[in-house]
Amino acid sequence: MAKIKLFGYCDRMSVKAGDTLRFMLSADGTDTAQFQLVRLIHGDQHPDGPGFMEVEVDAPLNRQWPVRKQYAQIGSYLEVPDPDGRLAPEGDFTVHAFIWPATPKSGRQVIAGRWSVTDVAGWALGIDTNGFLEFWMGDGTRVDAVRSEMPLLAQSWYFVAASFHAASGRVTLYQESVLNRYNSLLSKIVPLEYRSHVTESVRVRPGRPTAPFLVAGATEHNARRGRFVSQLYNGKVDRFGVQGRCLSRAELDAIRDGGEPPADGLIARWDTTAGYTDRGIGNTVVDTGPHGLHAEGVNRPVRAQTGWNWTGREDCFRLAPAQYGGVEFHDDAIEDCCWEPVCDYTIPDALKSGCYAVRIRAGEPGREAEDHIPFFVRAARPSAPIALLMPTASYLAYANEHLAFDAPIAQAIVSHTPVLSESDVEMYRNREFGLSTYDHHADGAGVCYTSYRRPIVNMRPKYRLAAMGFPWQFPADLSIVAWLEHLGYDYEILTDEDLHRDGVAALAPYRMVINGTHAEYYSEPMLDATEDYLAQGGRLLYLSGNGYYWVIGFPEDKPWLMEVRKLDSGSRAWQARPGEHYLQTTGEKSGLWRHRGRAPQKLVGTGFASEGMDESQPFRRMPDSHHKAVSWIFEGVEGDIIGDFGLALGGAAGVEIDRYDLSLGTPPHTRILASSEGHSDNYPKVSEEILYNFPGMGGTQDFQIRADMTYFTTQSHGAVFSASSIAWASALPCKGFDNNVSRVMKNVVDAFLKPGPLPGSEFIAEEKHWR
């Protein structure tokens, strides 16, 4: 019997009573699977903790469901709906485009055309397997092609065209460089002949192709999969068009020099810079020609990229839209698997807010395959005093990261040998599961879009991150859930999606908010909401390390899709190219919040200091913690050492850690309650802190390598307690939840639960010591 494999996802991340969720699943080796709704309590199987905990919940979907193997389309491209067949001219025509091929030698790639791989019919302007520009056509049995003389060079802007003279069968190829001082990899000093003009008579006539007009792909058909798109293109395309006659060399030269195509015979002219707004760019490429044949992006082609005519002076599409016509395609991009749903589920009123999952099993009992599809149920009418804010935007950023497999420096960063699981290998094998914002596309570009409409193997209970060998984000955040459950607190769940959409209104009903272990990715509305909540007297437990770090954006109509651009500083897996620093979705500058004047210290008192994944350390109390204004936090805690245990590398301070810094906006009345010490040299100083690099920036030599546990108050009895360490929450479940980390948390939560003045807030007089 074939090995059973189950991978699923659901169409929404956050739901409340009355909402309907749909569950998608692809199954290998079985045609039925048992679904069971469960509430997730704890996700880490570490022997020092309570182990994995879930509670089965009654639901109509708890039964066997028929399942099957499903396929997903990867690769971004543009599709032009053309019901009247205007883009299939019967006579002469010319197709032209500005292109910046990223990997001309990565197999056959279509730039634009109506090509059917299966039927060998239609025509396309593209790149052949040896990296040459080619115009090919097929009549259903035979193919003919005209190829340029010189190969295309990677990361260089060209203007290319092919014209077809129907009566003589003459095809003329046009290939000219439009390289300037800024726009390409190489400079004009390199003695390269980019030009090529070939004319040749072909023996095959394309007829009127039936395949759809695509940019960056061709149509293919498979009996099992049905229609899909292949021969995908890697690289950028700028303004392109189709003319209903053969354009002369002089006319093409005029377009190459920035002119508009002549009106005579114009069929379509896609102006990739049309429709830009100050608030971002959508997914439609506008045809300014007579028929308005607008192109729709599939799998999110990246826009707001520098175009062929970028002059380097303006650094944002908002300043010079005409220089930002680049639309970038990747053959491994994916936005939505678009699988058929197996079943759906409408959240009943009675379902308590919490972290839920549908557990799917198939196979013999004891050796069955299993998957959990998690989702979050928030309260339709908030009633609990505590909100646990799940950092789902950051889950998205790391979704299906390939660090352990693909990043040669990953082992050096985490100072670990990766610990892989079967689901990691499965994820690595299936390109359909997509990439994270920590990966590069196969063509070398950083991944700036990530989506939850695909199976995310690392957002599962029990999962341990391959690169580091311990739970990361969602499964680690479940330790906070388990703690709240164990201590019997009344809490409700919120997600970043709710925070982004509803703003401060999402937080306002709650007396206090607990953030997850790694709230690293924040959109402006999310950050504003948190800030407003605190300014209105909200209370926040910041349990992350490296929080409020990256600037992100969500398209308004697609909450499942998130965009980030990694700029010239920060701990970044990749770096955006010059001029491509602004988010397509919102028009904002991406990169670190710190570099936009909103360092995390301004919000929670601490910000990113270092990361290391070899060992965690305990906190040691600082003298300020003995002030009566804060000493209540340590009530019942013996000694100075806090958290010399933990499920994440044996300490409460570690993995990623934050520190206090007045120069970055830590509120001046913040107290450092405790700090960690003794971090190894595998905890280096973060790159945004480094101006000149010099030796000795590791944990054993630099005092700034530490986690600061801080506390400060805001107006109207608000306050922030910052644990400033990812490992903090993983220390909570140790020793049956009875430990000093848990005790400190309990003291803070209990105090935050009481409305009115916070404990210790009366100790504000100046000190007059006799001792």
Added chain:
Amino acid sequence: MSWRNPQLRRDPAKGPVHPHLPVGRRRWWPRLRAHGGNTWRRMRYPLTRRHVLWTRGEYNPRNLAAEVRILDKRPLWWMAGLAFLAIAPLLTDDGTILSAASIFAIYAAINLVWMLVIGTAGITSLATLAIVGAGAYGGAYLSITYDWPWWSMLPVGGAIGLVFGVIVALPAIRLEGFYYALLTLGLAELCRVYVVQSRVFGSATGGMYGAATHIPDDLSDTGQLRFAYYAAFALMLCALALYRWVDGQRLGRLLRAAPEKNEAFAEAVGIDYRRARIQVFIISSVALGVIGGFYASHFKGASPSLFSMDSLLLMLAMIVIGGIGKAEGAVVGTLIVVAIDKVFIDLGALRLILIGAVMLVSVLTTRAGLFGIQAQFRAWREKKKSERRARRQEKGGEVVPEEATEIADKQAIYHRRFDKQMRDFLKTLVTDEVVEEHRLKPLGQHSEALSRLTNYFRRGPMADKYAVFTIVPMREYRVVALSGQRGVPPRLVNDRTYHSLGDAYHAVFLLRINDLLES
């Protein structure tokens, strides 16, 4: 141990182990330049999708010049060779040479057609001359008996060829190589014995003579010889066209994909090799029959020597000397053997020994005849190059100048040097204490020596980098090596299982130490 920079441990007085060879070559043959801004009007052969010359533009990596390389120069050689064959008879009056030239052209035509079976289809069929002979005898018989004109001999030969084609094609799809060769040889012998004994086919006169001919009587002797040659030359061109048409198209590809002993594989990938073989047998047999008709018209009759073993062996020699599976091999091989056989006729039997010697040398020293020599020479040069390089080079050591010319990213050359020195240094750090330190504490702050080792290991490239694989969380782990290639899963390194993560980490460390010490 006193501290020394690992990169400065070499002895400055000591040069490289082997003196560096000077590299760099001047190019003596000019290469075509790309058209640049000018329009290139690219030509094709009429009625095909083929270009006149197969070229590829490329940037010369040494100066980035846009050059056009002719990937297949054979059309140029053919053009020159055929032009020579076209004008050569005008340069001589020698009757021996002119009649030998006609024989060459006819034999070349036969060999070209035969090559479709023996080369393209890869089947050892020895019935070739039997078919030619049958065509010739059939044509001659009808011409002599019923006074048919010379041109009728061609379709008659073709028709006889068709019958023979069907007869030899059927066993070809069932019999294995050696048995098939025997069968066809038997067929040829049968034909010979038949015509030698048959009164109708001139057992008394030793052949049939007096058939009609295409060579006009009213020309001078030399003129007749020249006319005969050009007619034979035209026949050869037709055979060449047929060879290109079959070998260069779909049928040829199918046949080359299904040579003898590979039938099962071909069938598995969906090739109907039986059909393809029947097709090629019928096509080639008809063509051989036509050539037989031409033969009868050329020699005004036919003789039993056509079926004889020595003719067959002579033709086999032509094909073997030229190289099996190549049109140029068939033609040039024929030229050589015919030249020795007919031009040096004064040498008598010695010339046959000469042909045998040429064939022997060809078989003993070349892998694919005369026209395989270039590839063979290149392979030999590659082999010598690797041998010499291996002798001059240390494994994983510094790049030698001739190797540097082959590395596009020049930084990689420095990396090799740096890495070599680094590994030499790191080897000195491996001690029992360091290994024990790692065993006790695989993660966390390490001593200087251990952290230098682990830092080096962790930064290595992804291909074959070790990782731990979880069989049962917290209980069972194994060591794998990553592929470094997206989509390709890791492979298990050995069959050992570790029961704690610490043990697994240490196992990986020991493997890495082992790799380091072995490098």
